[in-house]
Amino acid sequence: MSEIVKFDYEGQHISFEFADGNKMINATEMARPFAKRVNNFLRMEGTKEYILVLESRYADSRNEEKREVLRVVQGGTPELQGTWMDEKLALKFAAWLSPYFELWVYDRIEELLLTGRTELLGFQPSSVIKGLRMVVEQLEQQEQLNENVQEQLHKTAQRLDELESKIISVDDQYYTIAGYCNLKKIPCPLHLAKQWGKTAAALSRNKSIPTGTAHDERFGQVRTYHENVLKEVIG
Incomplete structure (x- = not known):
């Protein structure tokens, strides 16, 4: 069953067909950005031998x-029309068109071998992509947990500070000066502790607020x- 995957190269869609044992690329579309003819490449003796x-x-x-x-397709479904080349021949054709384009075509082939499809067709992620997605989700969950x-x-640290500082005598709202x-x-x-203590004692008496006692080491x-x-008194 034929399955066409399209990649964009400088505004031109290049079709790849990786199915039924074939790995074909539409050479007619490849030639368009460079204003070159596929037949000129196919007429070369080196191409014929290859x-x-x-x-x-x-x-x-x-x-x-x-x-x-x-493969040459004329008529029928527009998406399938044109001259199609096996991936190895297509790479040789891409090198004839432009070395930069050759590398781009090679990268797209690698991408298709890894994912099987492209996002342009809304593909279901491969097992590798699924695995990466699971890792990302776990990291997000771990970050939330952290x-x-x-x-x-x-x-807890705040409570420990409070417990360390507090010496309960009358109720839990009482502290020593140091605490x-x-x-x-x-x-x-x-x-200052002595001065604050005297002031706090006087203020407590004036406001009729009880004081307490506690043991300090x-x-x-x-x-x-x-x-x-x-x-x-202290602030």
């Missing part, structure tokens, strides 16, 4: 599927203050 060698090789091949070297994990780790500073990432030199029994008082 065609004979290809035909002999394909005739001796054990492959049961018959391969054509050259974001979720990082968010949880961030929340509150640690939680808020505020420098707490000893002279460095200073022994220390006073704790409500976080609203500490916020007003």
Whole structure:
């Protein structure tokens, strides 16, 4: 069954037919961008000898599927019309037209061998493409998972900072001067800690807010203050 795949070269569609054991390219379309005639290439002695060698090789091949070297289609479906060349002959023709074009044709053949089709026909991805798509999807899922994990780790780190800083005496809204500073990432030199402590104690009395006590490894029994008082005193 014939299956035509079209690639665009400088605004000109070049048709490839990779089916039924044949790998044919429309030479008539290949010649158009270069304003050259296919027949001029086919008349060359070197071309004629090359065609004979290809035909002999394909005739001796054990492959049961018959391969054509050259096919001329006149009339019928417009898409199939023109002179068609086997891929090896087409590459030789492309080199005659332009070395840059020869490389382009070679790349398109490689692409078809890899994918089987082209996006112009809305092909179903090959197993290789499917595999790559699965990898991409897994990476996307992993990235989302990483974001979720990082968010949880961030929340856990914040909670650890809070637990490290907090010494509960009356309820969980009470901190020592050092604990509150640690939680808020505020420098707490000893002279400021003493000054803030006196101010916090006075403010607590004035507002009738209870204070508490907690044990500190460095200073022994220390006073704790409500976080609203500490916020007003320290910031």
